Amino acid sequence: MLPALPGVGFKPAHFAAIRQDPAGVAFFEVHAENYLGAGGLPHAQLAAIAGEFPLSVHGVGLSIGGARGIDAAHLNRVRRLCDRYAPASFSEHLAWSSHGTETMGTAYLNDLLPLPYTEETLALVCDHVDQVQEGLGRRLLLENPATYVQFAQSVIPEPAFLAEVARRTGCGLLLDVNNVFVSCTNHGWDPRGWLNALPLDLVGEIHLGGHAAEDLPSGPLLIDSHGAAVADPVWALYAEVIAQAGPLPTLVEWDNDLPDWPVLAAEAARAGAILAQGGMGLARAC
Amino acid sequence: MMAAFHAGLRGGAVPPGLMARHEDELGRRFAIYRNNVAVSLGEALATRFPVIRRLVGEAFFAALARVYAEAEPPCSPVLAEWGEGFAGFLAGFPPVAELPYLPDVARIEYARGQAFHAADAAPVDPRALAAADPARVRLRLHPSLRMLRLAHPAVSIWARNQPDGADGPLATGPEVALILRDAGYDVPVWSLGAGDAALIEAMLTGAPLAEAAAMAATAEIGHAPTPLLSRLMQSGAVTGAEA
Known part of the structure; x- marks a missing residue:
């Protein structure tokens, strides 16, 4: 279990600064696919970080929402990484990122692509989550995606789809509050209704990240860029979630246009302040 | 869909x-x-x-x-x-x-990426090497080490295009690149002469040191193996000495 405290996505550029002053950051998360090489600097840094802090391994390439079964060779490599570092948490996405073509074999697309929410895809995703949990020998947290389009054939609301995957497979959920805000803005959904439909007791980790906006005639199109500070409406939603659910491990993601360590640490501290308040609120409620 | x-x-x-x-x-x-x-x-x-x-x-x-x-x-x-x-x-x-030199530069860059992520291996104890019989000892080289024979002067081109690259005279003709990850996790690219290249090639195929040195002297008259060997030792690139 990760601590119910603020964490950040680990970036090699911050390594020296973190060693000097972790600034209250209580855990770190890495993308599994960046640490599947055999050795060298990535593992030297990860071993140092994992020796001092709880670690979250976050997969971006298992393509759980893909039409094909889970890539056994890739899953095996992720398993070896998890065995090596014994992370407190492993998470992946409700999305697909690889596609097999007859002429080219499997192509990895390096993006988290959306899927329709139907009984058929629900069964497929559950099957894939089972394969991952079995292959890794551990429970998975499944993350809600940021999406830009919807599928006409979708019949299950996104939070209900996630809840049902968790119910059938026993997996937990990773609630990305920025993704909720991005998808709800893009599709005209109500973010509070979305959050109310999600069983918060299944949430094992929260993600917060920055987004970019593009103005379309119908209004803003939000893009999950991970390249900016967390937006104010996302902080507000996050505070509501924490007030309701109590403190949860909360990760600030910042992958592009990387700021200096103090800027990222300040974002984590802002989450930490909300977590502390949430804990006090719960204590009063008891 | x-x-x-x-x-x-x-x-x-x-x-x-x-x-x-x-x-x-x-x-x-x-x-x-x-x-x-x-x-x-x-x-x-x-x-x-x-x-x-x-x-x-x-x-x-x-x-x-x-x-x-x-x-x-x-x-x-x-x-x-x-x-x-x-x-x-x-x-x-x-x-x-x-x-036409782009493919050779790409070979260097791909090999550097592989070297960056290659397995770790501890350097050999210099005393073990000093005590070894050159006629029989086989040196094991670091898993990150790669040698490329290139038709173009791609090592020079690569070096000139580094952030701190100097504008020296450009080599002409083929070059041999030696790529390895050093103890500080840097991945330098060395240009090897014919003798050094033959020495590395022989060692990579498992030849004993004396035999590798003889092959190097055949490839380059008067070649002495010691400068390259000390450079490899300093970079932590010799990871085993087996009789």
Whole structure:
């Protein structure tokens, strides 16, 4: 279990600064696919970080929402990484990122692509989550995606789809509050209704990240860029979630246009302040 | 569904069955995915091949990456392993035919990426080496070490295009590149003479040190193995000495 405290996505550029002053950051998360090489600097840094802090391994390439079964060779490599570092948490996405073509074999697309929410895809995703949990020998947290389009054939609301995957497979959920805000803005959904439909007791980790906006005639199109500070409406939603659910491990993601360590640490501290308040609120409620 | 979506990402039509809040904005919204795939793969390739990008320019490289990603998309989510075929692709790509050294530079850059992620191995104790019988001892070299025989002066070109690269006189003709990860996790590229290249090649095939030195002296009259061996030792690249 990760601590119910603020964490950040680990970036090699911050390594020296973190060693000097972790600034209250209580855990770190890495993308599994960046640490599947055999050795060298990535593992030297990860071993140092994992020796001092709880670690979250976050997969971006298992393509759980893909039409094909889970890539056994890739899953095996992720398993070896998890065995090596014994992370407190492993998470992946409700999305697909690889596609097999007859002429080219499997192509990895390096993006988290959306899927329709139907009984058929629900069964497929559950099957894939089972394969991952079995292959890794551990429970998975499944993350809600940021999406830009919807599928006409979708019949299950996104939070209900996630809840049902968790119910059938026993997996937990990773609630990305920025993704909720991005998808709800893009599709005209109500973010509070979305959050109310999600069983918060299944949430094992929260993600917060920055987004970019593009103005379309119908209004803003939000893009999950991970390249900016967390937006104010996302902080507000996050505070509501924490007030309701109590403190949860909360990760600030910042992958592009990387700021200096103090800027990222300040974002984590802002989450930490909300977590502390949430804990006090719960204590009063008891 | 995914086949149509994938075709759309590769420049085909927006797949059927998608919805947006306003139907006439569907193309713009789908384009986010198309752009994410193209840009993120282009950035992944640029991370691995920074000198190629510098040599052809950013805009050309972005277009080149799109063509390459279509021809040889990554087959695994481990993007550090993508690009093994990039040198061969460049060799057969007519728009860069006027830059015949590009494939060799790409070979160096791909090998550097592999060296960066290669397995760890502790350097051998210098005393073990000093005590060994040169006629029998076989030196094991670091897993990151790679040697490339290149038709073009690609080591010089690579070196000139580093952030601190000097504008020295450009070598002409073939070069041999030695790539290894040193104790500080840097991945330098050395240019080897004929004798040093033969020495490394012989050691990599498991020849005892004395035999490797003899092969080096055949490749380059009067070659002395000691300077390269000390340089390898200093870089932590000798990881075993077995009789």
